[in-house]
Amino acid sequence: MRILVVEDEPKVASFIRRALEEESYAVDVCADGAGGLDWAQTVNYDLIVLDLMLPGLPGVEVLKRARAAGVKTPVMILTARSEVDQRVKGLDAGADDYLTKPFAIEELLARARALLRRSGGAPSGILQVDDVVLNPVTREVTCGEQRLEFTTKEYALLEYLMRNAGRVLTRSMIAEHVWDLDFDTFTNVIDVYISYLRNKIDKGRERSLIQTIRGSGYMMRSDG
Amino acid sequence: MRILVVEDEPKVASFIRRALEEESYAVDVCADGAGGLDWAQTVNYDLIVLDLMLPGLPGVEVLKRARAAGVKTPVMILTARSEVDQRVKGLDAGADDYLTKPFAIEELLARARALLRRSGGAPSGILQVDDVVLNPVTREVTCGEQRLEFTTKEYALLEYLMRNAGRVLTRSMIAEHVWDLDFDTFTNVIDVYISYLRNKIDKGRERSLIQTIRGSGYMMRSDG
DNA sequence: TCATTACTATGCGTATTCTAGTTGTTGAAG
DNA sequence: CTTCAACAACTAGAATACGCATAGTAATGA
Incomplete structure (x- = not known):
């Protein structure tokens, strides 16, 4: 399973990468919106984890354009707790799930599994x-x-x-x-x-x- | 073991935090009800310590909404000695234990251990x-x-x-x-x-x- | 100040990952 | 029915990454 993480804070990004890799996913990390959009369109990912607070191209815009370009990959967005409107905009733009920062890494893993399961069709996960x-x-x-x-x-x-x-x-x-x-x-x-x-x-x-x-x-x- | 403390008085909050950290729990502190609710729903805590006298969203309301959202974590509520009705409301809303202020920190630790033990599954706690x-x-x-x-x-x-x-x-x-x-x-x-x-x-x-x-x-x- | 605890740094042995060469299969053309 | 080329399977071993032990340094606190 290949996952794209679009996150500009290096610490958070590497923490997420590591946790996902420990679960034996193949992980690509991208630090800016434009690049993330590029990757999302190029590679056929199984899941995209997208921070909405990004330098340059805003996360919501990345998501909109990706969806417009026909990217069907499930997307999980990350927002700060205060940014309720961002979260709503993200879900409207086609996100499948969201997580507010700061979050427990197990929460992210559980939600990632749920999204992959949903798209993969196996109802029980097994x-x-x-x-x-x-x-x-x-x-x-x-x-x-x-x-x-x-x-x-x-x-x-x-x-x-x-x-x-x-x-x-x-x-x-x-x-x-x-x-x-x-x-x-x-x-x-x-x-x-x-x-x-x-x-x-x-x-x-x-x-x-x-x-x-x-x-x-x-x-x-x-x-x- | 991860514990959330929702308490607005900084002194009390840091006192509890220190005591719990000395017992080698990982502790998050939140000073307002809305934030506490958010955290409680985001992170899968092992225990929540909730002061009922909070600015903004009242403690009882936080508890009700958390339970409604499916949060199963044991909750210990803190009330002033005089607030008997609050305490009753809290227990009705799904609290598992209560402690009246002012309290000895040992008391809090003992009750926390008891709650963690109870939810931990092992009947004896051992x-x-x-x-x-x-x-x-x-x-x-x-x-x-x-x-x-x-x-x-x-x-x-x-x-x-x-x-x-x-x-x-x-x-x-x-x-x-x-x-x-x-x-x-x-x-x-x-x-x-x-x-x-x-x-x-x-x-x-x-x-x-x-x-x-x-x-x-x-x-x-x-x-x- | 000293002792205990917490963490960092490094080198080594080994499991994992990958390369490359050989052997084996398949199926179509002669 | 052969032959041959293309492809896949297998094997051994090189390269790499990972975990472990050890020793040394920093932080803590009595």
């Missing part, structure tokens, strides 16, 4: 394919009775695949949502990590849960 | 993981037969870990709960304190009670 069950809140994955361990990247990839079970994901889509911005196209990391995942989740299975779509990419089997 | 037993009331920690000594920070960290045994706590969460909010990202205090704790509670144990979740944070093993 993802399941065959006997593999993934809980995004605890980051726990089980296969039948057995608890499985994953590294950060493995987990991020698995979650992305499971959220999009039944859909074909090209390598560039995977790169965009799971890896970093400066992603080298001529590498085979994705293949390698698919292989790692298969080693862990396909034990004693005759047909892999992750299907290879030759020439395109991969697809996680969906139930039924 | 936290136990394997043979490590922590009593939040007396702040005593034993490992088997042996009594263990901790510094304030060590204790605060241990209690936070034990209260959340079985859950992954990221460094950001730990920073927020045990240290204070705007946390310097480039430090390794948490790692160092985890190491201190392990030195004390893992003596002669083959597998540490505190598991490292690489890339995220730590988790205290839960029994079973």
Whole structure:
């Protein structure tokens, strides 16, 4: 899951970045409105966290223009407690949720999960394919009775695949949502990590849960 | 443990804050009702201490609205001795305990502990993981037969870990709960304190009670 | 002033991430 | 039915990032 954070205060920005990265999201940070708008239109993010108090282009304007340009990504806005009118304007401009500063980081994480869940379609938040069950809140994955361990990247990839079970994901889509911005196209990391995942989740299975779509990419089997 | 104090008299407020901080709680203070309501809804506190005599929005109203908004946090109200009717209204509006001014700070601390214990789920209030037993009331920690000594920070960290045994706590969460909010990202205090704790509670144990979740944070093993 | 506590800095070992080369598969053309 | 090219899978090991321990410095407070 890839998240854009538009926030000019370096401390707040790096605090948010770190917390999100600890939850194994891929995070991009942008310190000004114009740049944020640019990124939002270029990269297909899963969530945008937008501070409304920004130098240069105001946050509300960023949001309006992004929506006008057809960006459908859920947006969470950050405002100071006093700026009630800003918050209202933000929600009117198409924000999906808001958070007032200062906030507890767990609050932000919980709301981010809620927004991602809402857009991803899974009502409970728990993802399941065959006997593999993934809980995004605890980051726990089980296969039948057995608890499985994953590294950060493995987990991020698995979650992305499971959220999009039944859909074909090209390598560039995977790169965009799971890896970093400066992603080298001529590498085979994705293949390698698919292989790692298969080693862990396909034990004693005759047909892999992750299907290879030759020439395109991969697809996680969906139930039924 | 995070506590919100809504109190307009600066002297009283800072007095309470200091006392609670000495007990290694993280404390936020707010001087007016509207702000307090906002905080209570934004941050997931473990306890709210609410003075009923407030400028602007009255305390009882703050409490009513917070409860209406779904805030489940235990609330302790403060009233003057004469304001019997206020106290009754407060309890009706969903307060869990009350204290009349002037009060001994020890009294406040004891009642706060009681409320935290009650909401913490563990019936006795005593936290136990394997043979490590922590009593939040007396702040005593034993490992088997042996009594263990901790510094304030060590204790605060241990209690936070034990209260959340079985859950992954990221460094950001730990920073927020045990240290204070705007946390310097480039430090390794948490790692160092985890190491201190392990030195004390893992003596002669083959597998540490505190598991490292690489890339995220730590988790205290839960029994079973 | 001294002792205790809180934090910082650094180097080292290891898990993770990634690269690159080899082997294996697939499917279309001959 | 072969052959071949394109693609994917696997493997080993290099590079990197991360956590841990240790020791040293700063802050606190009796």
